Amino acid sequence: MDNNPAVAFMRDPEGRYVYFNRTHQLLFQEPSxxxxxxxxxxxxPAQTAAELAxxxxxxxATGLVMRAEEKxxxxxxxxxxxxxxxxxLQDAVGRxxxxxxxxxxxxxxxAERALRESExxxxxxxxxxxxVQEAERRSFARELHDEIGQALTGLSLVLKTSALAHGEDLSARLRxxxxxxxELMAKARDLSLRWRPTMLDDLGLLPALLWLIDxxxxxxxxxxxxxxxxxxxRFRQQVETAAYRIVQEGLTNVARHAGVATAALRVWLGTDVLCIQIEDQGAGFEVKLLHSSARSGGLSGMQERVHLLRGRLVLESAPGRGTRLTAQLPVQEAENGERHVTDHFAGR
Ligand SMILES: Nc1ncnc2c1ncn2[C@@H]1O[C@H](COP(=O)(O)OP(=O)(O)O)[C@@H](O)[C@H]1O
Ligand SMILES: [Mg+2]
Structure with missing residues (x-):
């Protein structure tokens, strides 16, 4: 009993200890x-004692074996x-x-709690x-309607009137x-590039980024x-897409919020990670406040992309002191789901 890794004990009906093994003694009892x-x-403590009692x-009372989880x-x-x-248990005289x-x-x-939380x-x-997918579809639908739909309506009208026209009038309408x-072709091209630049798939990250910056x-x-x-x-597709979207959102944020004329973009291949850094010397903001506000904006989407790739995202900013966003994306796919993700939003 003494070398048993489990604790073992016997108590009388008043809850008095009459036996315990060495493991019990070592774990619970002061040596003296x-x-x-x-x-x-x-x-x-009273609460523990009440639960045990x-x-x-x-x-x-029941005379049955009980299996219980106790704190x-x-x-x-x-x-x-x-x-x-x-x-x-009963002794020889029936006690x-x-x-x-x-x-x-x-x-x-x-471990169970961690698993539950991760689920x-x-x-x-x-x-x-x-x-996000629904929101994107809504915005695609709106853009299609506004940009392409309207131009098509215009075209349809011009063609209708040209059916009745002759001579110089007809050629003017056809022109x-x-x-x-x-115009429609340009719009369609622009929309499709904006949604997903084909060059990201065809040519890779660098040409797509150069085009985006232009x-x-x-x-x-x-x-x-x-x-x-x-x-x-070339990098795996998820990494190229995430890198592109992070730069796109990061630069958009600079334009929308920073109030600056220049921004810095650094993208480099480190050891096993693709690093992306977007920095501006503009308005900055209180990063802490971001946590409490609704997490639906571009930054949280960015954070989710990075999470999915088991990468790391660091956001450093402070009012009046610019903003620096750094993402690290593992180049290789993780072998299992156990790599730790650290996301870190910090003040500056
Ligand atoms: N480069 C930046 N400079 C200043 N403020 C920024 C910058 N990037 C983000 N922010 C702040 O963080 C907030 C959250 O950004 P984001 O999640 O992209 O949402 P949105 O751009 O739609 O407001 C912004 O509203 C803005 O206040
Ligand atoms: Mg944004």
């Missing part, structure tokens, strides 16, 4: 104290989880005792992904129709100092 003859009320009483503090006072089996063995299942409980997180994540078709500067007049290293190779 002796628990023999003491009741559970004397050696445990209730279980003991039930076993003695009992060890010698250091820290509550631990125990899986206990309790059973009735009844309570016998018990218990093993420490604290680590298992912790909940995953569920929340997939809910969010569905919402107008042709101009509308050209377009960004043309539209916002913000110049981008782009430094990169190690981008001549």
């Amino acid at each position: 104290a002796s628990w023999l003859g003491k009741t559970i009320c004397e050696v445990f 209730a279980h003991d009483a039930e076993v003695l 009992v503090p060890a010698r250091d006072g820290i509550l631990r989880d125990w899986l206990a089996f309790k059973f009735p 009844r005792f309570l016998g018990g063995v218990a093993v420490d299942i604290t680590d298992r409980k912790l 909940e997180r995953l569920q929340a994540l997939s809910r969010r992904l569905l919402e 107008e129709a042709q101009a509308l078709v050209k 377009r960004y500067t043309a539209q916002t007049s913000i110049s981008v100092q782009f430094e990169h290293r190690g981008l001549e190779q």
Whole structure:
């Protein structure tokens, strides 16, 4: 019994200890104290003693073996989880005792809790992904309607009137129709590039980023100092897409919130990670406040992308002191789901 890793004990019907093994002694008892003859009320905090006494009483009353999970503090006072089996015992003269063995299942409980939390997180994540997908579809639909739908309506009208026209009038209308078709083609091309630049798939991250920066500067007049290293190779598709979307959202945020004329973009290949950094010297903001506000914006989407790839995202900002966003995306796919993710939003 003494070398048993489980604790073993016997108590009388008043809850007085009449036996315990060495493991029990080492785990619960101060070396100088002796628990023999003491009741559970004397050696445990009131709440623990009450819980144990209730279980003991039930076993003695029913005469059946009980399997119970109990929270009992060890010698250091820290509550631990125990899986206990309790059973009735009888001595030669018919006195009844309570016998018990218990093993420490604290680590298992912790692991179960971690698993539950990670499952909940995953569920929340997939809910969010569905919402984002819906939101994107809504915005695609609106853009299609506004940009393409209207031009098509115009074209249809011009063609209708040209059916009745003759001579110079007809050729003028056809020229107008042709101009509308050209405009439509440009719009369609622009929309499809905006939704998903084909060059990201066809040519890779670097050409797509160069194109994005060009377009960004043309539209916002913000110049981008782009430094990169190690981008001549292709990366797996998830990494290229995430990197592209992070830069897109990061630069958009600079244009929307920072109030600056230049931004810096650095993308480089480190050891096993693709690093992306977007920095501006603009307005900045209180990062702490971001946590409490609704987490539906571009930054949380960015954080989710990084999470899914088991990467790391660091956001440093402070009012009046600019913003720096750094993402690290593992280049190789993780072999299992156990790599730790650290997300870290910090003040500056
Ligand atoms: N580069 C930046 N400069 C200043 N403020 C920023 C910057 N990036 C983000 N922010 C702040 O963080 C908030 C959250 O950003 P985001 O999640 O992208 O949502 P949104 O851009 O739709 O407001 C912004 O509303 C803004 O206040
Ligand atoms: Mg944004």
